[in-house]
Amino acid sequence: MLEPRDHVAIAVSGGKDSITLLSILSKLSSRFPLTKLTAVTVDEGISGYREEAVELASKYARSFGIQHQTISFEELYGQSLDDFLRAKQGERLTACAYCGVWRRKAINLLAKKVGATKIATAHNLDDIVQTFLLNLFEGDTERFVRFSPVLKDPRGLFMPRIKPLCQIPEREVALYGFTNDLEFQSASCPYMTEALRNELRSIVNRLETAHPGIAYSAYRSMIKLRNLAEPGLPHQTLQLCQACGEPSTFSLCEACRMVGISISPTGNLP
Ligand code: SF4
Numbered sequence: 145m146l147e148p149r150d151h152v153a154i155a156v157s158g159g160k161d162s163i164t165l166l167s168i169l170s171k172l173s174s175r176f177p178l179t180k181l182t183a184v185t186v187d188e189g190i191s192g193y194r195e196e197a198v199e200l201a202s203k204y205a206r207s208f209g210i211q212h213q214t215i216s217f218e219e220l221y222g223q224s225l226d227d228f229l230r231a232k233q234g235e236r237l238t239a240c241a242y243c244g245v246w247r248r249k250a251i252n253l254l255a256k257k258v259g260a261t262k263i264a265t266a267h268n269l270d271d272i273v274q275t276f277l278l279n280l281f282e283g284d285t286e287r288f289v290r291f292s293p294v295l296k297d298p299r300g301l302f303m304p305r306i307k308p309l310c311q312i313p314e315r316e317v318a319l320y321g322f323t324n325d326l327e328f329q330s331a332s333c334p335y336m337t338e339a340l341r342n343e344l345r346s347i348v349n350r351l352e353t354a355h356p357g358i359a360y361s362a363y364r365s366m367i368k369l370r371n372l373a374e375p376g377l378p379h380q381t382l383q384l385c386q387a388c389g390e391p392s393t394f395s396l397c398e399a400c401r402m403v404g405i406s407i408s409p410t411g412n413l414p
Contacts, residue, residue: 145294145306146172146262151180152306153260155251156205156212158185158197160328161266163204164321165309169264170208182258186250187216188243189224190333197329204326215254217246221403229335239335242402249390249399255303263305270314272307273362274344281340289373291366301382301391313352313359 146152154169156162166183173179183205187194198214205212218224223231225246229239236242255263267275272291279288295305309317321328336342351358384390385397387405392398396405 145264145308146176146179148176148178150262151182151258151260153182153184153251153255153258153263153303154210155263155265156183156185156201157266158194158200158329159266160321160326161268161271161309161314161317163200163326163328164317164324165264165266166201166204166208166210167324167326168320169308170210181210182260183210183212184251184254184258184260184263185212185214186247186254187214187218188247189217189226190335191224191226193331193333196331200327200329211258213254213258215250217250220250220253221246221399225335238338238340240339240341243335245398245402249397252303252390260303263303265305265307266309266317267307268309268312268314268317269359269363270345270348272310272366273348273359274341276362276366277344277348278341281344286377289370289377291370299382299391311360311363 152169154162154166156166169181173181183201185198185201187198202212202214216224217228221228225239225243228242229236251263251265276288276291279285293307293310295302297304348359348362380393382391382393383395385392385400386395387400388397390397390399394401
């Protein structure tokens, strides 16, 4: 996952997983002086939730001597997630559907801005298995088989992404944090209950309690399926989004489409 001259942009939300990842990578990097780390945080604009997390991210980055950069949805998309959802009431997808797409793009942009060579995210084993089931139940077959702990774009348009905690169960990440006296965000996202992921989390937790190791078996199946399916995956051609210039499979990237930007039949932005 890591090479000696990497500049790793660590996506730090302020939650237990990302603060733990920041702590572990900061310890590791002290053994590899050529590696550079920068913490990057996205402020989605979720009132009563994100403020505490951004403060924690900044506090730990400072204490580990790591540079920290933030970017907000308001700066990037013109409004906070709260304001966007309020305006869209009654005719919208779940909050997480917008938040996930916009945050991914925000992290890419910020990582590019700081000159990073890789992005590290703190997804743990439980997150990965939930995503696997989510894609399965939503029929998103391609996303289902494209998962990899190290995602490298052969066309070089997307920055490589790594998931160093992807085989570590959530409970063990939490245990590491507690035994290292790390302070975590206490509030939960107010939109969390809207997501199917939340129900899948309970199901996977119940299964794991009754059948220890089942989450890891699901992870292994996922990797095997990916290896089997990979040769048959259709080749994705990328172009640059006509609104923001970021790589995209369509003329407008998903994030711009969700913001409500459209293109006229002539192909020009209205
Ligand atoms: Fe965003 Fe959903 Fe996570 Fe809240 S729970 S921060 S809305 S992805």
